[in-house]
Amino acid sequence: MKENEVKQTLDDIREMMSKSSRFQAISGWSIIVIGLLAGIASLMAAAVIGVADVPFFDNLQRYSTLNTPLKIRIAALIALILFTVCLIIVFVFAIVKSKRHNLPFAFDKRMRQMLLDFFIPLIAGGLFSMAMVMQQHYGLTSSIMLMFYGLALINCSHYTYPILRWLGYTELLIGIIDCFTMSHALLFWFLGFSVAHILFGIIYVLMFDRKNA
Amino acid sequence: MAILEGLNKVFENKVRLGIMSVLAANGSADFAALKSLLDLTDGNLASHTRSLEEAGYIRSEKKFIGRKPNTTYLITDAGRAAFAAHIDALERFLKDCRS
Numbered sequence: 417m418k419e420n421e422v423k424q425t426l427d428d429i430r431e432m433m434s435k436s437s438r439f440q441a442i443s444g445w446s447i448i449v450i451g452l453l454a455g456i457a458s459l460m461a462a463a464v465i466g467v468a469d470v471p472f473f474d475n476l477q478r479y480s481t482l483n484t485p486l487k488i489r490i491a492a493l494i495a496l497i498l499f500t501v502c503l504i505i506v507f508v509f510a511i512v513k514s515k516r517h518n519l520p521f522a523f524d525k526r527m528r529q530m531l532l533d534f535f536i537p538l539i540a541g542g543l544f545s546m547a548m549v550m551q552q553h554y555g556l557t558s559s560i561m562l563m564f565y566g567l568a569l570i571n572c573s574h575y576t577y578p579i580l581r582w583l584g585y586t587e588l589l590i591g592i593i594d595c596f597t598m599s600h601a602l603l604f605w606f607l608g609f610s611v612a613h614i615l616f617g618i619i620y621v622l623m624f625d626r627k628n629a
Numbered sequence: 630m631a632i633l634e635g636l637n638k639v640f641e642n643k644v645r646l647g648i649m650s651v652l653a654a655n656g657s658a659d660f661a662a663l664k665s666l667l668d669l670t671d672g673n674l675a676s677h678t679r680s681l682e683e684a685g686y687i688r689s690e691k692k693f694i695g696r697k698p699n700t701t702y703l704i705t706d707a708g709r710a711a712f713a714a715h716i717d718a719l720e721r722f723l724k725d726c727r728s
Contacts, residue, residue, distance in 0.1 A: 419726040422719050425646070429716065432647050433654035436666050524662060 439530055439576040441521045444620030446509035447583075450502045451613030457498040458606040461491040467602050488554050492546070495561070513625075526575065534572035537564050558601035562591030562608040577624060583616040636722075637715045639684050644669065644677045649712045652687060652704035660700045678702060686711055 434440070462470065465487050466477035482490070514521035521527075541564020545557045569584030587608050594604035640646045647667045651658050658666075664674050681687045686708030690701045704712075 419723065422722050422726075426716070426719055426723070428643070429646060429650045432650035432666070436651040436658065436662075437654040522662075522665070525659075 435519065439526070440517075440624070441510040441514040441519050442506065442576055442580075443509040443513045444617050444623075444625045446506045447613050447617030447620055449505055449509075449617075451610050451615075451617055453498060453501060453505075454609035454613060455606065455611075457494050458602060458610060461494050461605075462602055464490050464494075465602065484554075485552060488549055488557075492549055492557075530572050530575040533575070534568050536568075537571055538568040540564060541567070555598075555601070556595060558605040559591045559594040562587050562594060562604065564591075565608075566591060577620070579616065579620055579623065583612060586612050586616070636718045637711055639681065639686065640712070640715045642677065644673065645681055646715075648674075648677060648681060648702070649686065649704070649708065652702060653709060653712050657701050657703040660702070663702065681708070684708075684711075 462473040463476055464480075464482070465473075466480070467473045480487075511521060513519065541560055544564070545560040548554070548557055548560065566584045566587030566589075569580055569587065571584075573581035573584060590604055590608040590612065594601065594608075597604070640649065644667060648663060651663060651666055660674065660678075663669075663678075664671065667674065669677075678687065678689065682689060685705060687702050687704055690703065692699055692701075
C-alpha cells in the first residue's frame with residue numbers, strides 16, 4: 417500500500433463517519449436569507465410598535481390609531497409568518513443542497529429525532545410567549561423567543577455542525593441580556609434573529625458550503 | 630511487510646470499511662440507510678454485511694415494521710476494537726512514511 421492510498425482511505429473513513437452522523441444538508445445560504453428576512457420583519461414590527469431607539473419609527477406612532485394590544489398582536493403575527501417562511505426556506509435549501517452534493521436527506525429516524533429535539537423547546541417557548549402576550553405582559557416576549565430558540569438550537573446541534581451550537585449560545589446570551597434590559601426589546605430581537613443569523617450564516621458558508629461547491 | 634502489521638484483512642475492502650465507519654460513528658444503522666450512504670445495491674450490501682457478521686464485528690436485528698421487514702445492523706465490541714486497531718495501524722503507517 418502506498419502512502420497516498422492510506423491517506424485517502426483515512427479521509428474516506430472520516431468523511432463517511434461525518435456524513436452518516438451529521439445532518440450536513442442545512443445550507444449556510446438559508447441561514448443568511450433567514451437573517452435578511454428577520455431584518456425586514458423587525459423593520460415592519462418597528463413601524464407598527466415604534467421604537468424609542470429610532471426616532472423615525474417613534475414619530476410614526478403619532479399617526480397610528482392602533483392600541484397597544486392590537487399592535488403587539490400584529491407584531492406577533494409578523495413573527496409567526498416569518499417563522500413559517502423561514503422553516504420552508506431551510507427545508508427547500510436543504511433539499512436542493514442534498515440533491516446537488518448527493519447528501520442523504522430522508523425523513524428517517526435521525527431526522528425525526530433532530531426535528532423533535534429542535535421543536536420541543538421551541539414550541540414550549542412559543543406557547544410561553546403567546547401566553548405572555550395574551551395576558552398583556554409584553555416586556556419579556558422577545559427574551560423568551562430568543563432564549564428558547566437558542567435552547568432549541570443547542571438541543572439539536574449534535575446532529576449537525578457544532579457552529580449551530582454556537583449560534584444557539586449566542587441567541588441564549590442575547591435573550592438573557594434582553595431580560596435585564598428595559599425597553600430595547602426590538603433591538604435585541606433584531607440583533608438575535610437578524611444580525612446573528614447573517615453573521616453565523618456567512619461563517620457557515622465559508623466553512624462548509626464553499627468547500628463543497 | 631512488517632510495516633503493515635495490524636491491518637485487518639476484513640477491512641481491506643472499501644465497502645466493508647464504509648459499513649464499519651457508519652456503524653462506528655452511529656452505533657447502528659438500518660439496511661436502507663447503509664444502502665443510500667454507501668450507494669450500493671441490495672445484493673452487494675448484503676454480501677458484505679454477511680461477511681462482517683461472520684467475522685463477529687457487527688450483528689443484525691431483524692424485525693417487522695408493519696408488514697415490511699427491517700434489518701438494523703449494530704457494531705459489536707469486537708468490531709469496535711478491530712476497527713480502532715485498523716485505523717491505528719493505518720495512522721502508524723502514515724507516521725512511519727513521514728519520519
